[in-house]
Amino acid sequence: MPQAMKVILLLLFGQYVYSQEECIKSSVVSCNDCIKSGPGCTWCQDLRFIKPGEPEAVRCDTEKKLREKGCPPGKIINPPSTSDFRQNRPLSGSERTNNPVQVQPQEIELNLRPGHAYTFKLKFKRAVGYPVDLYYLMDLSYSMDDDLKNVKNLGKEILKNLRKITEDARIGFGSFVDKTLLPFTDTTEEKLKKPCPAKAQECQPAFGYQHVLSLTKDEKQFNEMVSTQKISGNLDTPEGGLDAIMQVVTCVNEIGWGNSTRLLVLATDAGFHMAGDGKLAGILEPNQETCRLDKNNMYSMSNTWDYPSVGQIARKLEEQNIQPIFAVTEDVSQIYKELSKLIPKSEVGVLSTDSSNVVKLIEDAYNRLSSNIIVTHDGLPKDISVTFTSNCEGGEKPSDKGTCNNVAIGQEVIFSVTVKAAKCLTKESFNIGPLGFNEKLKVSVKTRCECECDNQEGVHPYCNSQGTVVCGTCSCKPGFLGQKCECSLGQKDEATLKAQCRKDNGTECEGRGDCVCGVCKCHQTEGGKSYYGLHCECDDEHCEKYQNKLCGGKGDCRCGECKCNEGYEGTACQCMKSDESCLTGETVCHGRGKCVCNQCVCERGYKGLRCDTCPTCELPCQVSGSCVECKAFGTGPFEKNCTASCTHLEVIVVENLGRKDCRVKDREGCWMSFSMTVQDGFDKYTVNVLKDRECPEGPNVALIVGGSLAGVALIGLLLLILIKAIFYFKDLKEWKRFEKEAQRRQWAKSENPLFQKATTTVANPAFTGDS
Template identity: 75%
Template sequence: MHRAVSLQILLLLLCGGHVHSEDECIKASVATCDACIKSGPGCVWCQDLNFTKRGELEAVRCDTLSEILKRGCPRSKIVNPPNDQRKIRDKPLSEGKQGNSPVQIQPQEIYLELRPGKPHTFEFKFKRAEGYPVDLYYLMDLSYSMNDDLKNVKNLGIELLKNLKKITGSARIGFGSFVDKTLLPFTDTNEEKLQKPCPREETQCEPAFGYKHVLSLTDDGESFRKMVSLQRISGNLDTPEGSLDAIMQAVTCVDEIGWGNSTRLLVLATDAGFHMAGDGKLAGILEPNQEYCQLDKKNMYIKSNLWDYPSVGQIARKLEEKNIQPIFAVTEKVADVYRELSQLIPKSEVGVLSNDSSNVVKLIVDAYNKLSSNIIVTHDNLPNDITVTYTDCEGKKEHSDKGTCNNVNIGKEVTFSVTVKALTCTDEKTFNIGPLGFNEKLTVRVKTRCECECDNERNTQHEHCNKQGSVVCGTCRCNPGYLGQRCECSLGKKDEAALKAQCRKDNGTECEGRGDCECGVCKCHLTEAGNSYYGPHCECDDEHCEKYQNKLCGGNGDCKCGECKCKDGFEGTACQCKKSNDGCLTRSGSECHGRGKCMCNQCSCERGYKGPKCETCHTCSVPCQKSGSCIECLGFGSGPFQKNCTESCSHLKAETEEKLLKSDCRVKDHEGCWMSFTMTEQDGFDKYNVKILKTRECPEGPNVGAIVGGSLAGVALIGLLILLLIKGLIYVKDLKEWKRFEKEQQRRKWADGENPLFQKATTTVANPTFTGDS
């Protein structure tokens, strides 16, 4: 709640709204009483006709009460609308005997008229009536793990009613049950399993279902026993159950369940956790929970498989809206889960069930006693531009978003202080305040007071307004065609906006707020000392110059339009110093080394220089690179500044040296040679003494013969390498071809057949002389 209120205030500020302290009055340029009281809760308005002087702004009528009285306004002429409270219904607290309903809160309806920003506090009383009826709806998990618990609950009704009636005298009890959505992955959707989700050995089994309303609230314990006896256990797949689905229906189905004007209790009995908003997406359910009752003729929840589970926030909001207090009767294994849930739901309790729910009656009675004795007062549907805070019944905890009181016994009366504040002017707004868990509410109607109720004279031809207007809250409301403080100006052919524009300097405030614009001319007001403001827009006065030793302009000058004009021999913004520069002179005779101005015998340094005489600069650096061209022309007569070296480099005073003890700078000239020099700062800005080394370091010229010879040798070597590479490639190719030829020759096979056309020789002639010797 604190965050919500903070966010509302921030939004109002961003949107142009104002949040004021109680005694604040912003002295804005207001011209009417209505605008004045809207400026702050501490603003009052003087409606006395003679309160303002001729030409004085009407805005002086608006100020804090102390200032207005100090200026001489009679108390009878001060308009200061207070906060007002009227009790519309204010029945006294009562027990409600003889057939009458008990009255547990007082008052029942009030009407507040509030000044914006001004808080109003009133008392809110509460008293627990004896015999106030109780409605208890028992909502039970019927998944298979609760089988033993169901057997005990069947005999619960009569005993539970008996115990509650001992406390309240009147009690009713109802019953509902739940399991989970009948969709995968929550329930087995096999048709056989949907009809009998229990184990096979279980003969009595209810078909799978989400939520079912069984018995409306009744004071007949026997009916409860009979209806619960007819209930059978059911089952599902996963461990978490559809508890929040069932709670939402039990809360919203007011007529079906029969919730009455009573203390409403909802008991949730389970041994498992719960599904919440978003889990329905696992079964393809995308539509969020719509937060209203959806029961068919058989009192079954018909939207179980179409709407997602509700969120915890939805449940908490609906429980508070319907004044229902939940009691989570759970087993030990899930008790921590529901304790965390209880932290998010106001007026809820957690009790630990025994394994078979045999202790459920004691658990419910203890939880009811604890809930009913802890009173929490809060509001609902609070408008954005209204804030409400509370103090607890003992007055210890102030300005909280809830009023709390513990251990409130039956018949004990407690009082809370409630503070309501309207942040801005607004139309009538209504909201309710009441204790959580009880139906009785205080209706608060709030209207803001943003209009003045003045003793107006209805004469439209009033003498105070030059008979051209009427008096409204001490100021003139001029007839059409007239304007001015006393309606003394006739517009003629010019419109009012054009005339007023002539009185604005640089489109600023009219006459700088120091005069009245009358027919396009500023009529300046008097200053506090009785002198007049002056200037075309009343922008000047001779009283608001700087003081020294509590004297205007130190007594050594005259104030002219807000600035001191010093007499001869004095200087300073307040003419507080005698003219002297002794403390600013350096050894060289310059003032502040030429890097500042001497004011009041002290140096006021510029451009980052510091020290008593502006001698040091930690952020300044020697401009070596920038000075390269000047060094080249001053020291060596070359470079781009060679023709106009004197003019371009007048800020440098150069000398050449045979040898330098140190070299601050080293820069290349346009020929690539290195120049070495030092730079020492002179008085003033960007002036240096320079010492230049006579010799430059130039790179040696190229050896043409070596370059040419080396180039030719390189070309020849490259050519030879290329020839050898080509020769090698040819040799490798030929070698491959030769080897392939040899392999083919080895694989050859000649045919042995003879040509049938070939005939051998028939005659053989031997040479007789041939001996056979070669």
């Protein structure tokens, strides 16, 4: 059926749509399990439907297949999804009413099959004379001085234009500048009292946001209250517009929002601060999204809470069904156009330099907002999905939002709402409705996860008089179990008996049989044969095929594996036995693999057509060193049991060696050089060893001893000369010091006073004086 035709049928009849083409089931043992498996699953409760040996899961299938298998139509359980319109007042007509109805129905309860997609109609019609509330939020920074003068006389004109649409129109007013903290506002005492330039005659103290006038029908009161407003000022260019919007949206009672089309006009010539900018002034606490006006209707948390984020503003506007109109100057219009993309049901209009065109701007924006209908949901529970289509142009494709553009007052549009529950769940509810309107449809969702069958009371012979029939299956009395309550538990409990039917703690009887008193009773295969094995794990119909024949027609299938006839081999018996291409002399595949289907299947890393090479193998030089030493030279650790320990090596001693694969030291420290050639099989080698080993020469004892003694004598002589030199230089130093001291001494020239000349003269009488 074409998609367009399906959409038309949905619009006309509000029917539910689901696939009956397939039923994907697993672990189904009851009717409840079946209808939870998928939207296409139905259950046959006819007692005669099950054949001997068949599982209860056969009862679960699509309705078409159950009928083909012989289930009477009256015995097929297929709970449909249903709806109950709890409140369904008709849409308002062309006449004006005090409580117009624009959305139909107003409350619906859905009882859904898991996986079924149920579709119903939602009608919408813009009512004549629907109330309008407009709150005018103005930037009172000094650059808006000229604009304020014009706005003071706007109340009458705005209401006059709104009353062309509806007589029930109200208007309110509020103003904002910015946070009164550096760097947003000059915080000197004088500047806080008068933040305007010196030339300004009238100026009110700095402030964040102030609610001036609640929503009223009295344009005179609006003009009087606005006329008392004075301009103010701040330092930086961006303003606290988002702070002000958050208060206007959350202070529902203070503003006086009613059951109406809610419009918020933001008039400014500057950009806006957003979440995170408050850190510049040391504000770290996020915006709490609550109303905080003091007794003077001033925003009391302006200097405590950070600016709100754009996401917070968008969410709160949608929650309160408030549609913002950004009336901004040309130089900042692009900023607010980007902001408008993030806020559904919002408009941007360009103000003239003195805001003289604001009335026309509001009127045009209101018409655009009201004529573009966007239907969506809020508070959607987990595991429930909703899509929309409409009878409007471009609304035929399912989407998470239903749209209709250019809807005139009194024009009725229809949205198809498709609801699907992914699984069984408790009762859930959510709302659906057009953005910007307070009227919503309340949707309650329940799921149908239990079968409603016409069961007979009391025990039934079908269940061996040991149980009752529930939707065609037996519900056994305590102490009995089995498909027909044929098994008595005795001393074993039910869990123990069922565990005996599980292989490796898996599914009972591999899903191919029934567990009867702890023993698997296997079912028949699709080919009419039976499953077999302790846990019904085997069958003879699912082996590999060759040329579309089971086991190539050259063998028998046994428990999933082919048992080939004599002369044939392969996983599907696809080839004759032959070793012709695998022969390598007296061996097959060099003894490093098996010949399967006349091709070598190599092992342990060997490659090639006949397992010739091993790219990842390395020659065992060091490991083979001891065996080479004992077989070639009769020495080494294997000297006594060389033959028994080194059977894998065939060692040949040669005079010359063509290539030196290995160079290994023997036990005596000599270097052995040898080459290794791989033999057939694994770890077998032919070793050619060079006859002459490279041994280090022995030491010259006489030279070492003589050299040692000469060295000792030389060292002793050098030590004696060194000591003699030290004493000589020490004595020489002392002598020079003595001589130096002697030169410095002064000797006395007078006689020693202790010395006296002799005073007695003795004459020799014999001396005559003659010589």
